Amino acid sequence: MTVRIGTIAAMAALAACGQLEEVGKTPALTQPSGGNEHFAMTAGAVPGQRAVPQNSPSLWTGGRTSLLGDRRAAQRGDIMTVVIEIDESAQINNRSQRGRSGSQSAGVGSLMGLETVIEDILPGDGSLADAVELNSESDFSGSGSIRRAEKLTLRVAATVLEVMPNGALRIEGTQEVRVNNEVRVLLVSGFVRPGDVTRQNEITYDKIASARISYGGRGHITAMQAPRYGQQVADVILPF
Structure with missing residues (x-):
């Protein structure tokens, strides 16, 4: 009994090794690269993107500072502003319910006269008329419910880290705000098309491909x- 309990504990510990690495850490975001x-x-190139000649004739200078x-x-x-306005809800x-029943029966009515001999050998009123009879029944019922609501309104400056071969921009922006002993941290990254950036040099979060948005904090309150x-370790290791 002791060996069996030890084996179960060892198996639970091995299964929990991967989760123990996350103890005390925030969930990691998947890298888009x-x-x-x-x-x-x-x-390849983004459809509709064309290179504009830098020295094309014009009455006005084409410089960015003009x-x-x-x-x-x-x-x-370069720096752009990312507008995050998330107001979503889902319910x-x-x-589901499932049921099934089945019944099978088989008998030996005639077996070259041997059925009479066998019935004489069977105890009591045994007979081969109903030699085999099988019955089965199964029933299943399940239900689930999910209810979620999220609302977040933020603005953060992001820097262009790389211009991709197809012209898309890889951006990343971080922001930290400290109030007393609590630091709120905002992280946003992803890929954007230059054409989606507005004349105000802004882009909304729903136009960012492979968007990774993290809003959390660290400090006394967190x-x-x-x-x-210790409680997190116990929740991971204990099987019950």
């Missing part, structure tokens, strides 16, 4: 809201 969208951006120049972020090191209800490390 190397994904399908990143591969598509490096493979009165009519395009001052939207387009080069590495899902699901219920530490008080999180379970202690």
